[in-house]
Amino acid sequence: MTDIKQTQKEIIRQVVIFNIVVGIIGSIFLRPIIPLWMGLIFGTLISLLNFRLLYLTINRAVTMAPGKAQKFTTMRYMIRYFLTAIVILVSLRSPDINTLGTVIGLLMIKLVILRQNLFNDTTYFKNIFSGKEEK
Amino acid sequence: MEPITGRALILAASAIGAGLAMIAGIGPGIGQGYAAGKGAEGVGRQPEAQGDIVRTMLLGAAVAETTGIYGLIIALILLFANPLVGML
Numbered sequence: 001m002t003d004i005k006q007t008q009k010e011i012i013r014q015v016v017i018f019n020i021v022v023g024i025i026g027s028i029f030l031r032p033i034i035p036l037w038m039g040l041i042f043g044t045l046i047s048l049l050n051f052r053l054l055y056l057t058i059n060r061a062v063t064m065a066p067g068k069a070q071k072f073t074t075m076r077y078m079i080r081y082f083l084t085a086i087v088i089l090v091s092l093r094s095p096d097i098n099t100l101g102t103v104i105g106l107l108m109i110k111l112v113i114l115r116q117n118l119f120n121d122t123t124y125f126k127n128i129f130s131g132k133e134e135k
Numbered sequence: 136m137e138p139i140t141g142r143a144l145i146l147a148a149s150a151i152g153a154g155l156a157m158i159a160g161i162g163p164g165i166g167q168g169y170a171a172g173k174g175a176e177g178v179g180r181q182p183e184a185q186g187d188i189v190r191t192m193l194l195g196a197a198v199a200e201t202t203g204i205y206g207l208i209i210a211l212i213l214l215f216a217n218p219l220v221g222m223l
Contacts, residue, residue: 066179071168074167113198
């Protein structure tokens with residue numbers, strides 16, 4: 001269980017860091033910057049809330065009977081999907097929230113998980129760029 | 136009968152496109168449910184592996200969920216902030 005908590009903490013930490021980096025880069029190229037930051041904060045908070053809800057759902061689902069777990073998880077997914085729809089709709093309607101920022105905030109968690117668990121072998125990429133890949 | 140204007144045609148096509156984009160939201164729901172069912176079976180068979188199973192499922196489900204969000208974003212943009220109408 002400690003391992004799961006550690007994984008969650010690490011993902012949350014990296015999502016926040018990456019979004020701050022995106023915010024800083026966006027502040028250089030996009031104007032006005034306040035809606036961009038508002039969108040990023042809004043999207044990040046909702047994505048982290050969704051991630052937490054996903055953990056609670058899965059943690060409960062694995063203790064259920066398989067058929068019941070299937071229905072339970074799908075129902076909870078629909079609730080989270082509806083929540084995300086409201087968030088995107090609000091960001092589209094409100095002039096104070098940048099939609100691009102919200103979308104980046106919502107989707108950053110995918111990039112973080114892929115980077116952490118799939119593209120985490122730096123020597124593999126170093127070998128590709130230096131032309132020393134195994135034949 | 137009134138002729139169909141370009142704007143009306145774009146709005147109708149956008150509504151159909153939004154409906155089609157929402158199909159993307161169904162897949163992750165079915166997939167997550169299926170994974171949860173199999174995860175529950177796995178925990179029933181090997182209760183001591185619950186931590187590993189939950190961790191793997193959590194990462195997989197989080198990645199799958201964002202795929203559904205892509206379709207949702209496209210559908211909502213087509214419905215509420217359609218960029219094609221402004222091109223007329």
